[in-house]
Amino acid sequence: MYITKLFIPITKDFPSEAKIKSHQLMLRTGMIKQSSAGIYSWLPLGFKVMKKIEQIVREEQDNIGAQEMLMPTIQSADIWKESGRYNDYGEEMLRIKDRQGREMLYGPTNEELITEIFRTSIKSYKLLPQLLYHIQWKFRDEVRPRFGVMRCREFYMKDAYSFDVDESSARNSYNKMFYSYLKTFERMDLEAIPMPADTGPIGGDLSHEFIIIADTGESKIYTDKNILNIKLKDYTFSPESLIKMRESFSSIYAATDEKFNNEDFQLKVKKENQMITKGIEVGHIFYFGDKYSKPLNGLIDSKDGKKVAVKMGSYGIGVSRLVGAIIEAKFKNNIMKWPKSVSPFDVVIIPSITKNNKENLEKAEKIYNFLKKQNVDVLLDDSDENMSNKFKKHDFIGIPFQIILGSKTQGENLEFKEINSNSELLTIDAIKSKIKE
Ligand code: 5CA
Numbered sequence: 284m285y286i287t288k289l290f291i292p293i294t295k296d297f298p299s300e301a302k303i304k305s306h307q308l309m310l311r312t313g314m315i316k317q318s319s320a321g322i323y324s325w326l327p328l329g330f331k332v333m334k335k336i337e338q339i340v341r342e343e344q345d346n347i348g349a350q351e352m353l354m355p356t357i358q359s360a361d362i363w364k365e366s367g368r369y370n371d372y373g374e375e376m377l378r379i380k381d382r383q384g385r386e387m388l389y390g391p392t393n394e395e396l397i398t399e400i401f402r403t404s405i406k407s408y409k410l411l412p413q414l415l416y417h418i419q420w421k422f423r424d425e426v427r428p429r430f431g432v433m434r435c436r437e438f439y440m441k442d443a444y445s446f447d448v449d450e451s452s453a454r455n456s457y458n459k460m461f462y463s464y465l466k467t468f469e470r471m472d473l474e475a476i477p478m479p480a481d482t483g484p485i486g487g488d489l490s491h492e493f494i495i496i497a498d499t500g501e502s503k504i505y506t507d508k509n510i511l512n513i514k515l516k517d518y519t520f521s522p523e524s525l526i527k528m529r530e531s532f533s534s535i536y537a538a539t540d541e542k543f544n545n546e547d548f549q550l551k552v553k554k555e556n557q558m559i560t561k562g563i564e565v566g567h568i569f570y571f572g573d574k575y576s577k578p579l580n581g582l583i584d585s586k587d588g589k590k591v592a593v594k595m596g597s598y599g600i601g602v603s604r605l606v607g608a609i610i611e612a613k614f615k616n617n618i619m620k621w622p623k624s625v626s627p628f629d630v631v632i633i634p635s636i637t638k639n640n641k642e643n644l645e646k647a648e649k650i651y652n653f654l655k656k657q658n659v660d661v662l663l664d665d666s667d668e669n670m671s672n673k674f675k676k677h678d679f680i681g682i683p684f685q686i687i688l689g690s691k692t693q694g695e696n697l698e699f700k701e702i703n704s705n706s707e708l709l710t711i712d713a714i715k716s717k718i719k720e
Contacts, residue, residue: 284628284661284662284663285662285663285665286662286663286664286665286666287665287666289327289328289662290313290326290327291312291313291326291327291328291680292313292316292326293311293312293313293676293679294310294311294313295311296311297311298310298311301431302429302430303430303431303433303499303611304499304610304611304614305430305431305432305433305499305606305607305608305610305611305614306430306431306432306433306607308610308614308619308679309329309431309432309606309607309610310431311679312328312679312680313326313328313329314326314328314329314332314606315329315431315432320428320436321425321428321429321434321435321436321437322435322436322437323431323432323435323437325603328627328680329606331627331628332606332609332621332625332626332627333439333602333603333606335624335625335626335627336471336602336605336606336609336625337418337439337441337602339467339470339471339624339625340418340441340467340600340602341418341441343463343464343466343467343470344416344441344443344463346463346466347414347459347460347462347463347520348414348459349414349415349416349443349463350413350414350415350416351416351417351418352415352416352417353417353418353419354390354393354396354397354400354417354419355390356389356390356419356420356421356422357379357387357388357389357390358387358388358389358390358393358395358396359385359386359387359388360378360385360386360387360388361386362395362396362398362399362579363388363395365395365578365579366394366395366398366575366578366579367578368395368484371484372391372484374424374426375391375423375424375425376388376389376391376423376424377389377391377422377423377424389421389422390419390421390422391421391422391423392421392440392442392485392597392599393417393419393442393444393597394444394485394575394595394597395575395579397415397444398575398576398579398581398595399579401413401444401446401576401581401593402576402579402580402581402582405446405583405593406582406583406584407583407584408448408583408584408585408586411446411447411448411452411583411593412445412446412447412448412452412453412455412456413445413446414443414444414445414446414456414459414460415443415444415446416441416442416443416444416598417441417442418439418440418441418602419439419440419442420437420438420439420440421437421438421439421440421442422436422437423436423438424436430499430501430607431607432603432604432606432607433501433563433604433607433608433611434501434604435603438601438602438603438604439601439602439603440599440600440601440602440603441599441600441602442597442598442599443460443597443598443599444595444596444597444598445457445460445595445596445597445598446581446593446594446595447593447594447595448583448585448586448591448593448594449585449594450572450594452594453570453572453594453595453596454489454570455522455525456596457489457568457570457596458522458525458526458528458529459520459525460568460596460598461477461491461525461528461529461568462515462518462520462525462528464477464493464566464568464598464600465477465493465515466515467566467600468493468495468565468566469515470624471605471609471622471624471625472613472622472623472624473495473565473608473609473612473622474495474496474511475493475494475495475565475566476493476494476495476496476504476506476510476511476537476562477491477492477493477494477532477537478491478492478493478494478504478506478537478538478539478542479491479533479537479538479542480492480539480541480542480567481541481542482569482571485569485571485597486569486571486574487569487570487571487572487574487596488570488571488572489569489570490567490568490569490570491567491568492539492564492566492567493564493565493566493567493568494539494562494563494564494565495562495563495565495608495612496560496561496562496612497561497562497563497608497611497612498560498561498611499561499563499611500561500562500563500564500611501561501563501564502539502540502561502562502563502564503539503540503543503559503560503561503562504537504538504539504558504559504560504561504562505536505537505538505539505543505548505557505558505559506535506536506537506538506552506558507535507536507537507551507552507553507556507557507558508556508557508558509535509556510532510535510537513528513531513532513535515528536548536551536552563604563608563611563612564601565600565601565604565605565608566598566599566600566601567598567599568596568597568598568599569596569597569598570595570596571595571596571597572592572594572595573592573593573594573595574595575595576592576593576594576595577592581593581595609621609622609625613681614681617678618678618681618702618703619678619679619680619681619702620681620683620702620703621681621682621683622683623683626681626682626683627662627680627681627682628660628661628662628682629659629660629661629682629684629718630654630659630660630661630662630682630683630684630685630686630714630718631661631662631663631664631677631680631682631684631685631686632647632650632651632661632662632663632664632685632686632688633664633670633673633674633677633685633686633687633688633689634646634647634663634664634665634687634688634689635670635688635689635690636665636666636667637667638667643688643689644665646688647663647665647686647688648663650686650697650711651663653711654711654715654718657715657719659715659718659719662682664676664677670689677702678702681702682702683701683702684699684700684701684702684714684717684718685699685700685701685702685706686698686699686714687699687700687706691706691708692708693708695710695711696708696709696710697709697710697711697714699713699714699717
C-alpha cells in the first residue's frame with residue numbers, strides 16, 4: 284500500500300477528550316473515529332490491527348478444539364426472562380422492541396442463547412464435551428464509556444462456551460481455555476497474568492481475569508513477581524499437566540483490588556518480590572456449572588441413564604479492547620512499536636524524496652514490488668514530506684521495521700532499522716529474512 288492512497292486521516296491536534304495514550308494515538312493516527320459516545324468506526328489502519336488480533340485469537344481457540352460459529356447480535360428477551368437475568372442485567376442492557384412489539388435486546392453476552400441452541404441439539408453425554416465460540420459485536424450501555432476502545436459501549440468480543448457431563452470434565456475444559464489464553468497473549472508479545480476474580484453478573488464460583496501490566500490500567504494488582512517466571516512451555520496439554528499448570532499459578536499470591544488482603548500479601552510474598560502495579564483486563568473466564576442449564580432446561584442423559592443439567596463455563600476475550608491495551612503496553616517515550624504478529628504492516632519503506640530527485644522513490648518502488656511478491660505486507664511512504672516529519676509520523680504508526688532510503692543507503696546495501704534500535708546496512712535478501720524471522 285502507498286501511504287498517499289491509504290485512508291489514514293492523521294491529525295496533529297491533540298484530541299482533548301482522550302485521557303490515555305492509546306485513545307490519543309488511535310485518534311491521531313486515524314485508527315478509529317468516534318460515531319457517538321462509546322461507539323466507534325474502525326478505519327483501515329485500526330481495522331487491520333484488530334483483524335490480526337482476531338485471527339490469533341481464532342487460531343488459538345481452534346488449537347484447543349473449540350469450534351467457531353456465529354450467533355446474532357440481536358436476541359429475544361424471552362430466553363433472558365427464563366434464566367432470570369432480564370431484570371438482573373439492569374440498565375447496561377440495550378432493550379429494543381420490534382414492529383410487532385416483541386421485546387428484543389442487543390446481546391451483552393451469550394450464555395442464554397448458546398444454552399438455548401445446546402438444549403435443542405444435544406441430548407446425550409456421548410456428544411460431550413463441546414466447546415463452541417464466536418467472535419461478535421456486543422453492546423453494554425456502560426454508565427461511563429471512556430478511554431476509547433478500552434471501555435466502550437459497542438465492542439468486539441470472542442466468547443466461548445463449554446459443555447461437559449460432570450464437574451471434573453468441565454474443569455478440564457476450563458484449564459484448556461486457561462492455557463489457550465496464555466498462548467494467545469504470548470503470541471501478541473504480552474505478559475498476561477491470570478488473577479482469581481469475582482464472577483459478577485455472569486455468576487459461578489471459579490473465575491480468572493487475564494491482566495496485562497500497564498500504568499493506565501483500571502485494575503490494581505498485587506502479586507509476587509515470580510508469577511512471571513511460570514512458563515507455558517513447561518506444561519503439556521494433558522489434563523494432568525494442565526492441573527499442574529493451574530496449581531503453579533494458584534500457589535503464587537495474585538489479587539486484584541476486589542480480592543486483595545494486605546495481611547495475606549505480607550505473609551505470603553517476600554518484600555523484595557512484591558509487585559504492586561496496574562493492569563488491563565483483556566480476558567475473563569468463568570466456570571458456573573448449571574447456573575444457566577438448570578433454569579433453561581439444558582439437560583442431557585448421563586452414562587447411568589439419569590437426566591442431568593449440563594455443566595457450563597464461558598470464556599471472553601476483549602478483541603477490540605486488546606488493540607488499545609497493546610498500545611498501552613508498548614507505547615513508550617512517544618514511540619509506538621507494534622508486536623510483529625499484529626502490526627498493521629510488516630515493514631515501511633521511507634524514501635527521501637525531493638521535488639527534483641525522484642531516484643529514491645523509483646528505488647523504493649522496486650523494493651516494494653520485490654517484497655510484495657514475497658508476501659510481505661509493505662507500506663511505502665511516497666509522500667513528499669521531509670524525512671524528519673516522516674520519521675515522527677512513523678514513530679506513531681508503529682510499524683516495527685523500516686527501510687530508509689536516504690543518505691546512508693549505499694547501492695545494494697539498504698539502511699534497515701527496527702524501531703528503538705540502531706540502523707544497519709543490509710541487502711534486500713537479508714532484510715527479507717529478518718522480517719520473516
Ligand atoms: N460472558 C462472559 C465471558 S464470555 C463475559 O462477558 N465476560 S466479561 O464481561 O468479562 O467480558 C469479556 C471481556 O470483554 C473482558 O475481559 C474485556 O476484555 C472485554 N470487555 C468487557 N466489557 C467491555 C467494554 N465495555 N469495552 C471493551 N471491552 C470490554
